[in-house]
């Protein structure tokens with residue numbers, strides 16, 4: 001049984017990590033959050049220690065490490081805001097544990113270089129949650145693409161609408177410096193997925209980038225992709241709205257719809273199973289998606305010529 005600590009235990013995604021730790025037969029021994037609304041811990045690990053101050057959390061993990069090698073924490077799960085990830089990963093490795101860090105791993109690709117050095121210095125590993133890589137429909141599509149002609153460029157349209165209320169822009173998620181903006185905070189999932197399926201990134205053009213929407217054109221070894229991302233409920237298609245849905249995720253490849261909206265909920269547990277089996281996705285697997293979102297954040301807005309997503313018309 002592996003021992004886990006968690007940073008950011010009071011947030012939205014933390015319970016999915018708690019479930020994954022439990023479902024894989026492991027134990028959460030300590031948790032940190034600057035916010036003390038963490039009663040959820042009792043539903044999973046009633047004996048976990050909880051800290052609101054980093055220094056006390058650090059002291060506790062250090063004590064466990066020194067007391068007895070059996071008590072030492074094996075993994076630190078990081079569920080804090082995006083701009084704190086690199087610092088929290090450094091802490092995890094220096095404390096003698098491996099890290100399991102939420103996406104986006106970091107905001108800019110050069111942050112990855114520093115983390116590689118810490119991995120080398122400590123001998124510990126950084127694992128990341130890239131959960132679409134373990135989604136069965138995405139794995140099937142990747143296999144299909146890999147089995148098709150090598151030089152084919154598939155025509156892909158990706159529409160990813162996941163409505164958020166007014167709170168979103170008031171929280172750290174709406175703050176470019178803290179979340180990286182929506183293309184980073186939410187888009188990073190599908191930019192990584194596109195790279196995973198279609199190979200190296202060759203071109204990255206941005207047509208729209210504001211607080212609630214972004215769109216552009218990406219070219220990969222095996223695909224030409226028109227993408228649109230929004231957290232604005234008004235962008236959800238009428239049919240989905242009438243069915244009471246606030247989310248619409250669609251990817252068409254050469255005109256054929258790939259159904260991947262379902263099956264999102266257990267992907268953290270599958271990710272943990274893979275990490276524990278030594279097949280976690282590490283720093284290098286993250287580089288393309290992080291470079292993609294970093295470029296999108298800083299690129300000039302291109303005029304609507306050539307290939308652009310039909311939603312922009």
Ligand code: NAD
Nearest residue numbers: 008010011012013032033034035079080081082102103104
């Ligand atoms: P959240 O705001 O709900 O939770 C973040 C938590 O971190 C809060 O409880 C906050 O108090 C805590 N926190 C802030 N600063 C801290 C610090 N210095 N030390 C300790 N705790 C601190 O956000 P969330 O939605 O849970 O997102 C957390 C992370 O998970 C983000 O990186 C986000 O991108 C990622 N996320 C991933 C998915 C996914 O599908 N994989 C879904 C949602 C969020």
Ligand code: HP7
Nearest residue numbers: 012013103131161162163164165173185186189246247264
């Ligand atoms: N929701 C909340 O109530 N609070 C939140 O903080 C987030 C969602 P989905 P996930 O918004 O930061 C996606 O769209 O898949 C509500 C991104 N992940 O299914 O869980 C929401 O209003 C993630 O990377 O959300 O998370 C819905 O009612 C990103 O950090 C419901 O929860 C996160 O949004 C489910 O919403 C975010 C993927 O796109 C895979």
